[in-house]
Amino acid sequence: VKGSSREQQISLNLLNMAMLGTHLSIGRYLMPLVEDKNLVPSLISFIEQGSEVLRGKTLIFVALLCKNARRWLPHFFCSGKLLSTVDRLAKEKDGYLHQCLDAFVNIVSCTVPGLLDTITADIQQIMGGRRHAHVTPLAGRATPKTNVHLFPVVLHLLGSSSFKRRVVSDQVLRHLVNLVKLVESAFQGRDDFQITLLRVLESIVEEPSLVLQWPSVFICNILPSLSAIYKGNKDGDARFLCLKILFDVVVIFLNEPPNDGQQAEELKSISQLHFLPLYPMFIKDEDPIPIYAQKLLLMLIEFDYIKISDILNVETVQQCFEFLLGDLSSANVNNVKLCMALASAPELETKVLSQLKVVRRIGNLLEFVNAKEMEDFLEPTLGLCRAFLLRSICHRKGLPYVKEPTLLSDSSPEMNTPIDQQNCVRDIADFGSYVGVLLELSGSQEPNVSDIASECVVLLLKVAPREGTTGFLTNLPKVTAILDCWQRGAAHLLVQRMLHALGYSCRQYFSHAMILSIALSEVSKIKLIVSQLSKCGIPALVTAAALVASELDRLPRCR
Template sequence: EGFMDIRLESAAQTKADGRKIAIEREISSSTLEEASTSNGDSGLGDLGQSELKDMSVLELAFHSSDLHVKPIVGNRRIEKKHDFQWDAFMLPFEPLTLQEMLELDQESLESFLSSIYKTVASSSSVSERLNILAYFGGLCKDSNSANILINSSLLHMFVTKLRGTKTANLKTHFAYVIGALIRHATFIGEDVPKTGIIDALTESVRDKSEVVRRKSMAALGELLFYIVTQEQEAEEGGMGRPSWYIPNGTITTIVRLLRNVEDPVTQHYAVKTLENIFSIGGAWALRLGTHETALSLVHICTHAKSEHVKVTASSALARLYRCNVDKTQMITDKIGMRTIVGFLKEGNAKVQQHFGSVFILALESASNKTKNALTDEKSLAVTLISLLDHSSPVVRGKAIVGIVQLSKLQMHWFVQVCNAKFIGITERLGRSKDPYVLHCISFLQASMPMIVERLVTQISEGVEKLCGRRSSAQRNRSYQNSSLSSLCHETHLACKALLGIVTSSPFRTACAGGSTLQKIGELVLKLQKGPAGLIAEIKDAVFNILEAISQHGDLLLLNPRDILGSVFPVLSFSMVNSQSGDTRFLSAKMLCDMVLFYISEVYGTAGSSGSEGFAERGGADELLQGQIRESILPSLPALLTDEDPIPLYSLKMMVAILEYEPGLTADVADLGLLPSFVSFLSLDHPNNNVHNLRLCRMMVGTKAVPLNELLGEGIVEKAASVLSYTCENLVEAFMEPSLELCCAIIERAVKEGRGAALEVLASTCTQKIANLGKHSDV
């Protein structure tokens, strides 16, 4: 073989077909990483709804650490690093360091490399050539030198020798040097594909020598990754396609290595190659990302003895899903959801992390087969809840996203995790400082309104079946009893899940949707028709949900129009018409709480910003007044005669209403309730309270109630009696309202010339007030 002159091509002088991505770079999901970084320390719920709606599940399924691209050649997780040793005394030339070589001028550099070329290409002894190749390998570990050397005649000679040499040691060294050059080069010229390097490395991967196979597969994997990167960049940049050709035999060789358990190291290099290619995506990732490849990767995850191989295989599978979304459903059906769920319980945290991504994407495009398979995974909810306490924040975040996806697919899973304290655990995780975890919780928050709406729909459908199947139950009592009992249990669990959301500070605003509130209100009416023994627990849970809504001002203010339009009428109806005393009491209490909130908190300060903001919400002000006139006032007569403590809440509510809108005093008077109010002033009456005292004062103060009617009901004597008892026993709560009532009676009587009617009251007031003056604490 004749010697060839060294031909050097400068990367700066030759137009590159593409540029290799730096091997250490991270491929991250851009919007996720940027948002996580910027919002990392600001706590739960920082991301805007618009940002979250624009975010795909594909972005959330992968943390930036899932997409790191690591070198193939020299990867210590695959094979213990081994630097080939060389002896300076055996070299036929004066050895130069890497830095010294790079500082040579062009002529000296060509002369130096010619010496290496001639010795390796000659018929020198094997030991001499091995020594030179070991030395030369050290010169390849720099991008500047690698760019020069790989684009010279040296590479062509190395490839030729690799194919022609029978000695295993020499083949190993040639593969090692070629791999080092590819690993560190950032530019490979157009002449390199013509050397037959792909065919040579492919043949060597099939070599009998284990060491030759390993070095060759590492070099081939590094080259394929470079080619795929180059082609992807050319396609994205609109440049011409690089002049590389990858034969089918090379692809077949790599795929077969996935099933080769005899040489796990070579297999690991093949898996690492696929992992890196799947990170880039593009045409080659689609070609290699078949369901057969996926099955082989799962087999490696299951049977490999090395944990490092399992991690690489699981990572490759996750990236295969990421770049091959259109085939995800078919691949999942081939692998089986049971297998994927099984790996979520794996002891290796990295494997769990990668299968977390697979699980999320598998749910995103789940087929009926997958949905049916999920039904058989009885412990899935427990598994996902356990992952929320995982030591890895990435696994915790993916568990949250997985639960969201699973809930969108089948609502009963959400009910299960909520009853396993999912909401409470997520609230605790919300105090985390990890950006990814916070991002996943924000995604859960953004998804919660849709989940809640579906949850309420499920509850509503369950209640409707429970309350409307009496006749069918009679036809087949044994079957129906069992069926209804199961349905009742499921519906009750769903109610408990909803209650957990309503009482959760980060998530309860998801319950403020119009259709959600309407369905919750309708549940109250539906439950009044059902068999009491069967639906008792559900009924209690629904009222607990409504009570929680009534006690949280942020919910009441978020959507007052739907609360007033959907919830108020139902409660107004129930507090009068329900057969159950408990239902009437709870309805009255909740209605009272909400009325007091809207009046005192929102309208308490005239012209306040809160009042204006509330009034702007679609005519909520007018709607509140309408509900008071149409629903609450007509109910007063029945409420005041109901069992305790319903009259107490009614009186309390009426005082607030009349202070808010004094013009309604005449309407209350027209209801003919004055005798009731005055009778409540009796000392032994259970409704003798400060609220009734204030109502009586309001009745005295309005001309809609004639003075003769007031006097005829004995209001003077009753007021005097209350004042007397209050002063004698120093009942502090009654002191001011009883004095105000007496003062109002005196003022009204004097104005209308009926002072003679005040004799009893005047003497009582004079005597008791004089006595009060003797007490130092009054």
């Protein structure tokens, strides 16, 4: 490797011709080169800094070295230096260099199936007790007893954009399936090997097109083995990688509609047989395993691969709501969405929700996420509030639920049918302490947040009139602010709900002789706005405003 650039090219030409021109194995003649500590750094330097011709010839020489003797592979590919240079060279425009680079990638990639085949045989012999998983240092003179120590080379190659698509093939995946199956059982050196294997699979799964190209390999072979590896595994990193790979593969298939019914059935089978049985273990495992498990469960429910009825054992339901009893700052949005899905499911009996006694904690969560401006939490948390409130409304037998407010309608069957307390969430009235935050969110600029929050206000007044009224009338300034927005484009349904809630609260205040501190100045402001709404020309608002005006006039102590 010494001499001028011209001499270096001639030397590489001769070496390449010698390796290409013989039918005999020349691996043993290359062994002394391993002792030259400057060889590998010098060759990498040529590839990094040499002329296009020198770079190309060096790439071919390195590829042929690795093809003729696998022990060279880790010297070149177990550090990121050469691979990062190769990925950079792929952007060069020189035609000769590109040809050499393509040949280099092809030759090295073709060594992987044979390497995996040998590693598989070695592990089988280790499991049979015929070999020991002894790892020899790379620079040592002794010949390694197995090729298992070369496996990290595959992981490094998959980390290169130049190699990933060339390395992964039907043959390579078959070998990986066999290796994953072997790792289900214990053998000497398994702990280190399984981590590398799982990272190899993780790297492949990072390219969705590869998963979609071989769907049955992942669904029918790799994913079931991952669940087996997870069970009883003492390595937290290995357990996490098992779930992460399962998560990533399932997400890929959920984002791509199944090509046929069989694939959908296989995904359902994976969900039912290899994910759900492990869910109680996932949820109790180290972070971030519970977060991934919850998100995956939620997605599988949304795509109907898992039904709510599949998870309706008491332990699972309690686990889902358990986060509400702890530090709310550690909650994640999937916790909330999963609870909302459960609370919304007709299969879940209302008495189970009553036994949880979490309404006050849900209200605390709503206050917390609003105060911390956790926007991604607002809609799911409000949805959870609404799901609990709807439990009482929907148990008025035979009455369909409508989103338009009917609080001021004396003829409404919904308002004339009493709440069935036996089928109502028993602590639902605790939401009365959170009317203030519901009103604040009703005035949100985000339409969905405003819609759900204002709906919750109306629902609360229906299911817990006294508590709802107290919360509503003690937060009149917030009501005034919402009603005052009607001329600035506020949604008609929002204004209509506030009018109904206001009129109904006034009616409750009067009929139950409630004693509350209500500012006369605030009532005067609202009367003015209501008077304007009675002339706005929008029939639903005009009707509601007329009813509210008469109720405001009846308020004691405020005339």
